[in-house]
Amino acid sequence: MKRIRVDYNYVMDKYIAGGLSEEQLEEYKEKAKLGLSRLLRMYDNGDAGFIGLPSQSTAPLKKFAKEINGKFNDLIVVGIGGSSLGVETVCNAMLPFGYNARSFAERGCFPRVWVADNVDPSKINSILSECQPEDTFVCIITKSGSTVETAANFGVIYEWLTTKVKNPKKQICAITDPEKGSLRAMANDKGFVSFDVQPNVGGRFSVLSPVGLVPAAILGLDIDKLLQGAMSANKDGYEQILTLSAIYMYFMDKGKNINVMMPYSSRLISFADWFCQLWGESLGKSKTKNGQHISFGTTPVRATGTIDQHSQVQLYKEGPNDKVFTFIEVLNHDKDKKIVSPYEAYDYLNGHTLGKLCNIELMGTEAALKTADRPSVKISLDIVDEYTIGALFMLWQYIVPVIGLAYDIDPFDQPGVEEGKDYAYSMLGRKGYDSTKDILTEIYKKQNDFIV
Amino acid sequence: MKRIRVDYNYVMDKYIAGGLSEEQLEEYKEKAKLGLSRLLRMYDNGDAGFIGLPSQSTAPLKKFAKEINGKFNDLIVVGIGGSSLGVETVCNAMLPFGYNARSFAERGCFPRVWVADNVDPSKINSILSECQPEDTFVCIITKSGSTVETAANFGVIYEWLTTKVKNPKKQICAITDPEKGSLRAMANDKGFVSFDVQPNVGGRFSVLSPVGLVPAAILGLDIDKLLQGAMSANKDGYEQILTLSAIYMYFMDKGKNINVMMPYSSRLISFADWFCQLWGESLGKSKTKNGQHISFGTTPVRATGTIDQHSQVQLYKEGPNDKVFTFIEVLNHDKDKKIVSPYEAYDYLNGHTLGKLCNIELMGTEAALKTADRPSVKISLDIVDEYTIGALFMLWQYIVPVIGLAYDIDPFDQPGVEEGKDYAYSMLGRKGYDSTKDILTEIYKKQNDFIV
Structure with a gap:
C-alpha cells in the first residue's frame, strides 16, 4: 500500500486555465527523465551519495545511542543549515x-x-x-568542519563544559567528514566519539546520514523506519518524482517564480523550512548560456495550514498568479480530538474533530485557489511517522537535483555564499582574507549617506 | 536619541544598478505622502483605529494581570492569525x-x-x-467572534476545563468586539472577564490592543513600554515611514514581486511572521482599474540571519533579481558572549563575541548582495526590548496601509479568504452554506483523474 499519494489534478488544463495538457506533462516528464538519468549516472560514478543512504548500517548509531541513553537530561545539537534543519524537521514531526x-x-x-x-x-x-554541564550531551555537526557559526557556538559551549566537567570528551560527539576539515582534526586530537558524513553527501542532502540519524537515535526515534520510508521513494517513487519534477519545471518555465510549500499540520512546519533550504540553495544559481549570464531558480516559501489561511491565503487567491502550491495533507491525525461546541453559535462544529476540520479547510483552500486558476498539487500522507517523513525527505532530495540537472544547473554546489563569508572573515581579521578588506572599505564608504 | 535607524544606501542608484535616483525617491515619497494623508484622514473619520492605540489607558489591563499573577502555572492563548501572531512576536522577542x-x-x-x-x-x-485544568488560565481571542479554528480549539479546551474545574469562568478571559459576535455573546452569557477590541481596529492591526497587551501583561512584560515605542513611530517616525514606503513602492513598480524580511536575531523570527501577515493580507488584492482586473501585491518572505545564510543566501545572491531585502540589525545584543576558540583552527574567533559575529555576518551578506545589485535596506535597533518591538510594529502598521492607499487598494479588508471559508462551512454542514455544496461537488469531480 502506498503511504504517500500525489494528487496533481489542479495543475492540469482540464481543471485550471494555464495548466498543463497531458501532452505537455509527458513532454516535461521526458525532461525530468533526462535529469533523473543524469542523477543516477552521478550516483554510479560515486557522487550524489544521498541515494545510497537508506541502505547504510544503523547498528553502530543505535549502539551508541543506547550507551548514552538515560545518562543525560539534555542534548545540545550544534549545527546550522543542512546540519540543523533535518534534525529540527524530525523533532518537530515526531x-x-x-x-x-x-x-x-x-x-x-x-x-x-x-x-x-x-x-x-x-x-x-x-x-x-x-x-x-554534567548532565548534557553535545553533538557538533559540520560536514566541512569550517562552519563559522558552529565553531563559535561550540567554542562557547565547550568552554562552559570544560570549566565544570573533568572529562568533557565523554559528553561530546562530532559528525563530520571522515578525513578532512578542522572538526575531524579536533575530534581526533581531543578523542571525541565521531560519526562520518561521506564526502559525496552534501550538507543539505545529509539528513539521512548520521547528521540526522544520530540525534534522532539519541532522542529515541526509529531511525530504521526513517530509512525504510526513504527507501520506498528509491524503489517505488520514480513516478511521483518524475511527475512532480515535470510540474514544477513547467511552471518555472511559465515564469511562476514562487514555490509555496504548505503542509496542513503544525508537525510539518520544519519540513517546509528544510524544503526551502534544499530548493533555494540547490536551484538558485547563476549560469552562463550562449555567452549570456542567466539567473536561474525560483523562491521557496513556507506556509502552514490552517494558520496561514489567516495570513497568506488572501494574497494567494487575489494577488499575482506567480506561484505554484504544494499542499501536504495528513489523512489520519494521531489521537484526533472530538470538538464539543462551547456555545450554541458554534454548534455546527459538534460531531467533527480537529483533524477533520483541518483537512476540510485544506479542501476549501484548494478549491478556492482552483477557481482562481492558481495551480496546486496535494501530497497526502496516511499518517505522520518516521516512515512518511523519511519518504518525504527522499522524494524532494530526488526532485530538486532532477530539476537542476535537467536545466544544466549543478544542484550540489553553493558558490554564491562564498563572497559574503570572505567579507565576514576579513572583518574578523582571519589570516588569508586581507585581500577583501579594500573591497569592503570601498563598499562601506556609504555609511553616512542615506540614513533616516 | 533615535532607537531605530534606517539605512537605505543600498537601494540608491549611487550604489546599485537599478536603484533609485534621489529624484525618484522624492517622487515616490510624494506618492507615499498621498497614502499617508489618506490614512490620517481615515483615522480622523474614525477608521484605522490602530493609530490611536498607543494612547490607550493600560491601567485596567495591568490591574487584571496583577490579580491573576502567581495563581496559574500555564496560560493558553487561543487565537489564530492576527489574534496569535502578535502575542508570538512579543513572546519570541522578550x-x-x-x-x-x-x-x-x-x-x-x-x-x-x-x-x-x-x-x-x-x-x-x-x-x-x-x-x-485547575492551574491554567485561558485567553480566547477573536475579534469577529466567528473564527472557526479558535471556536474549535476553545471548544476542546473548555470541555477539558469544565470536567475538572467547578467555576471555569474564573480562569477565562475573552478578547473580542465590545458588542458584536458570538464570542461577545458567549462571554456575556457565561460571565467571562472580557476586554474589547475596538471595531475600527482590524485583526492584523490589533497587536497593540488588548489582543497583544493582555497576554503580554499576564506574562510580566512592560506593556507601557511597548506603547511608548509605538508612540515614537507616531511622533517621530514619519520620515522613516515615508522613505521605506517609497522604496518598497518603487521596487513593486519595477516588478520585484518578493519582499524579504530578514532579521539577524533569533528573537525576531516571529516578528518576520507577523510582518508577513500584515504585508500579504493587506496588499495582496485584486482591483479593477479602467475596467481591467488587476492582481496587486508582492509576496512577503521571512528569513533569519545568520541561519538562512546557509539556506537562502545562495538564491538571493545568484538567483533571479526579483526581491527587495529588509535586514534588521541588533546593535547591542543582551549579555553578549565572548567566543573562546575550542581548537587552533578556530583561533581567528578569539576576542570576538557571538553578537559581534552575527552583525559582521550581516555586513558580509549586505555587501555580497550589494555587489550583485540586489537592493536592501537595513533597520538597526539599539537593543531588543518592548520599546523597539512596539516601534517596529507601528512602523510597519503605517507603511503597509500607506502603500495600499497610495495605490487605491483597501489595506484593511480580506475578501479573498471568504470563498475557502464558505466551502469549509458547507463541508461542515453549517446551516446557510448549502448553496456552495453544488459548486464544491463540481470542483471535486476531479479526485480520480490525476493521481500517482
Whole structure:
C-alpha cells in the first residue's frame, strides 16, 4: 500500500486555465527523465551519495545511542543549515509539541533537545542557563568542519563544559567528514566519539546520514523506519518524482517564480523550512548560456495550514498568479480530538474533530485557489511517522537535483555564499582574507549617506 | 536619541544598478505622502483605529494581570492569525528561548505560555497533557467572534476545563468586539472577564490592543513600554515611514514581486511572521482599474540571519533579481558572549563575541548582495526590548496601509479568504452554506483523474 499519494489534478488544463495538457506533462516528464538519468549516472560514478543512504548500517548509531541513553537530561545539537534543519524537521514531526517542558520520566528518559544554530547570544545564553554541564550531551555537526557559526557556538559551549566537567570528551560527539576539515582534526586530537558524513553527501542532502540519524537515535526515534520510508521513494517513487519534477519545471518555465510549500499540520512546519533550504540553495544559481549570464531558480516559501489561511491565503487567491502550491495533507491525525461546541453559535462544529476540520479547510483552500486558476498539487500522507517523513525527505532530495540537472544547473554546489563569508572573515581579521578588506572599505564608504 | 535607524544606501542608484535616483525617491515619497494623508484622514473619520492605540489607558489591563499573577502555572492563548501572531512576536522577542521549560520560580511566578493556533490535534493534545485544568488560565481571542479554528480549539479546551474545574469562568478571559459576535455573546452569557477590541481596529492591526497587551501583561512584560515605542513611530517616525514606503513602492513598480524580511536575531523570527501577515493580507488584492482586473501585491518572505545564510543566501545572491531585502540589525545584543576558540583552527574567533559575529555576518551578506545589485535596506535597533518591538510594529502598521492607499487598494479588508471559508462551512454542514455544496461537488469531480 502506498503511504504517500500525489494528487496533481489542479495543475492540469482540464481543471485550471494555464495548466498543463497531458501532452505537455509527458513532454516535461521526458525532461525530468533526462535529469533523473543524469542523477543516477552521478550516483554510479560515486557522487550524489544521498541515494545510497537508506541502505547504510544503523547498528553502530543505535549502539551508541543506547550507551548514552538515560545518562543525560539534555542534548545540545550544534549545527546550522543542512546540519540543523533535518534534525529540527524530525523533532518537530515526531516529538510532542512542548517536548522540552516535559519531565525526564514523561520523556521516557530521553534528553531534552536544544538546537544551537544561530550565533545569537540570547539563544545560547538561554540554552546554557537551562542545562547543567554534567548532565548534557553535545553533538557538533559540520560536514566541512569550517562552519563559522558552529565553531563559535561550540567554542562557547565547550568552554562552559570544560570549566565544570573533568572529562568533557565523554559528553561530546562530532559528525563530520571522515578525513578532512578542522572538526575531524579536533575530534581526533581531543578523542571525541565521531560519526562520518561521506564526502559525496552534501550538507543539505545529509539528513539521512548520521547528521540526522544520530540525534534522532539519541532522542529515541526509529531511525530504521526513517530509512525504510526513504527507501520506498528509491524503489517505488520514480513516478511521483518524475511527475512532480515535470510540474514544477513547467511552471518555472511559465515564469511562476514562487514555490509555496504548505503542509496542513503544525508537525510539518520544519519540513517546509528544510524544503526551502534544499530548493533555494540547490536551484538558485547563476549560469552562463550562449555567452549570456542567466539567473536561474525560483523562491521557496513556507506556509502552514490552517494558520496561514489567516495570513497568506488572501494574497494567494487575489494577488499575482506567480506561484505554484504544494499542499501536504495528513489523512489520519494521531489521537484526533472530538470538538464539543462551547456555545450554541458554534454548534455546527459538534460531531467533527480537529483533524477533520483541518483537512476540510485544506479542501476549501484548494478549491478556492482552483477557481482562481492558481495551480496546486496535494501530497497526502496516511499518517505522520518516521516512515512518511523519511519518504518525504527522499522524494524532494530526488526532485530538486532532477530539476537542476535537467536545466544544466549543478544542484550540489553553493558558490554564491562564498563572497559574503570572505567579507565576514576579513572583518574578523582571519589570516588569508586581507585581500577583501579594500573591497569592503570601498563598499562601506556609504555609511553616512542615506540614513533616516 | 533615535532607537531605530534606517539605512537605505543600498537601494540608491549611487550604489546599485537599478536603484533609485534621489529624484525618484522624492517622487515616490510624494506618492507615499498621498497614502499617508489618506490614512490620517481615515483615522480622523474614525477608521484605522490602530493609530490611536498607543494612547490607550493600560491601567485596567495591568490591574487584571496583577490579580491573576502567581495563581496559574500555564496560560493558553487561543487565537489564530492576527489574534496569535502578535502575542508570538512579543513572546519570541522578550521571553528567553525555551521559556516553557523553566520552573515557576525561574519564570518569576509568571505562567508558561502556549498558543493554541492551529486545529492540529497533535498540538492541542500536547498542550493539554502538559497543563493541569485547575492551574491554567485561558485567553480566547477573536475579534469577529466567528473564527472557526479558535471556536474549535476553545471548544476542546473548555470541555477539558469544565470536567475538572467547578467555576471555569474564573480562569477565562475573552478578547473580542465590545458588542458584536458570538464570542461577545458567549462571554456575556457565561460571565467571562472580557476586554474589547475596538471595531475600527482590524485583526492584523490589533497587536497593540488588548489582543497583544493582555497576554503580554499576564506574562510580566512592560506593556507601557511597548506603547511608548509605538508612540515614537507616531511622533517621530514619519520620515522613516515615508522613505521605506517609497522604496518598497518603487521596487513593486519595477516588478520585484518578493519582499524579504530578514532579521539577524533569533528573537525576531516571529516578528518576520507577523510582518508577513500584515504585508500579504493587506496588499495582496485584486482591483479593477479602467475596467481591467488587476492582481496587486508582492509576496512577503521571512528569513533569519545568520541561519538562512546557509539556506537562502545562495538564491538571493545568484538567483533571479526579483526581491527587495529588509535586514534588521541588533546593535547591542543582551549579555553578549565572548567566543573562546575550542581548537587552533578556530583561533581567528578569539576576542570576538557571538553578537559581534552575527552583525559582521550581516555586513558580509549586505555587501555580497550589494555587489550583485540586489537592493536592501537595513533597520538597526539599539537593543531588543518592548520599546523597539512596539516601534517596529507601528512602523510597519503605517507603511503597509500607506502603500495600499497610495495605490487605491483597501489595506484593511480580506475578501479573498471568504470563498475557502464558505466551502469549509458547507463541508461542515453549517446551516446557510448549502448553496456552495453544488459548486464544491463540481470542483471535486476531479479526485480520480490525476493521481500517482
